[in-house]
Amino acid sequence: MxxxxxxxxxxxxxxxxxxxxxxxxxxxxxxxxxxxxxxxxxxxxxxxxxxxxxxxxxxxxxxxxxxxxxxxxxxxxxxxxxxxxxxxxxxxxxxxxxxxxxxxxxxxxxxxxxxxxxxxxxxxxxxxxxxxxxxxxxxxxxxxxxxxxxxxxxxxxxxxxxxxxxxxxxxxxxxxxxxxxxxxxxxxxxxxxxxxxxxxSGSPGSADTQAPTAPTSVRSTATSSSSVGLAWTASTDDRGVTGYRVERATASGAFAQVAQVSGTSTLDAGLVASTAYRYRVAAVDAAGNVSPYSAVLSVTTAAGSGTGAVPAWNPSGAYAKGDRVSHGGVVYEAVLTHQGSGDPGWITARSLWKPVG
Structure with missing residues (x-):
């Protein structure tokens, strides 16, 4: 192990x-x-x-x-x-x-x-x-x-x-x-x-063939120039939902999975400023049954131009992978999800941030 x-x-x-x-x-x-x-x-x-x-x-x-x-x-x-x-x-x-x-x-x-x-x-x-x-x-x-x-x-x-x-x-x-x-x-x-x-003892019972209901009320909770926060209303299932697949449309229009989470929210980071993104969500149960997809949500990221459009780094802030901040005239991108990790220059040496501009 x-x-x-x-x-x-x-x-x-x-x-x-x-x-x-x-x-x-x-x-x-x-x-x-x-x-x-x-x-x-x-x-x-x-x-x-x-x-x-x-x-x-x-x-x-x-x-x-x-x-x-x-x-x-x-x-x-x-x-x-x-x-x-x-x-x-x-x-x-x-x-x-x-x-x-x-x-x-x-x-x-x-x-x-x-x-x-x-x-x-x-x-x-x-x-x-x-x-x-x-x-x-x-x-x-x-x-x-x-x-x-x-x-x-x-x-x-x-x-x-x-x-x-x-x-x-x-x-x-x-x-x-x-x-x-x-x-x-x-x-x-x-x-x-x-x-x-x-x-x-016993057996797991009859095979589970019933898929969960589709997630509803998919919505954006927050946007920046490089990330989109998503949330939705939980699905139901006869034996319990174990997670959700979050998909984003590619340039060709096809959807590809960008996250699988156990809760009803996620953050999609590393995005391009002033760009429209389309999302849909499906629920999964323990047997692997997948629900119908939610309605598609379209979200546009905020505009970005230099460090002025990037939020200032907060030494006690919580950051997801791909989030960007400005500090000392430099734009940094989070390499890992973390919280309250000190000065970005200090973090860079520990592979939590990288300078991008």
Missing amino acids: STTSRRRRPTALVVLAAATSLAMLGVAAPAFAHGWIGGSGSELVARQAMPGNGDIGLVQYEPQSLEAPGGFPETGPADGHLASAGIAQFSELDEQTATRWAKNEITPGPHRFGWTYTAPHNTDQWRYYITKNGWNPNEPLKRSSFELLQVVAHDHSAANTNPVHTITIPSDHSGYHVVLAVWEVWDTPNAFYNVVDVDI
Whole structure:
């Protein structure tokens, strides 16, 4: 297993200092940590919050506190300590037998994993893993027991802008399995680790052949000389919509996909000033059924001429890839989506901005 996630890590010393101070006071180091699976809209509950699990020690008072270094599986908690995130005060969670833990009863197919956030950090992504067929439930949880199940990408905004994730449990898994969810934070070097015990039985049911309804009310939320913000009204589906395909017309008039998102908005960047663009949106469900397309929306970008038509750089602003700003008489273009990253000259050295004029 591997990941290509890359996150800025400006606060490692701050995190270490806070953890050291808490330890000196006799408090669990991650007491300031902030999230667990089992929130509103969730079909499943993480081990530390699951009813019927008996004595689980101090973690019952801090279900949000399973925090450890990010970058799993290359880094993160040691094998045998994945459930506790390597925190000694929460070691009860690392007990592992086939019968130790109460289980969420589920069938194969899509299920909602909802998070409760006590502090919704800016977020890189969530990654979900599941134990492989043939894993030993009577041995401590280790990396080699898991395979990647699904990645939920995010735009580095607060985690609570995407609190519920539809994760598909594979039909070739049955019986007792463990799902490991890794919430990769963007504004610290850490991640949160939750394990969810599941008993997979039955079948996913009859094949899903019903497509979602078409998205409606596609509209522009903001335009600049180089970007168009889009939003639409959510589609409905008998088993749930998992995402939306956003398409833009090419010069030939044919439409091509420019984004696939889980929410009902997106930003299309890197565009040409004073140019008309045409968009349409379709919904997709877990079975891959695609809805009819929305009505086509035509949007014209703002005029641009030199740095005067480009907004001034805001040191605390949120920027999408392709956005342009002016600073010191130079126009910069965002190479990556980011927020509040300092002077553009400083950012350029870190491949977040590039000068374009």
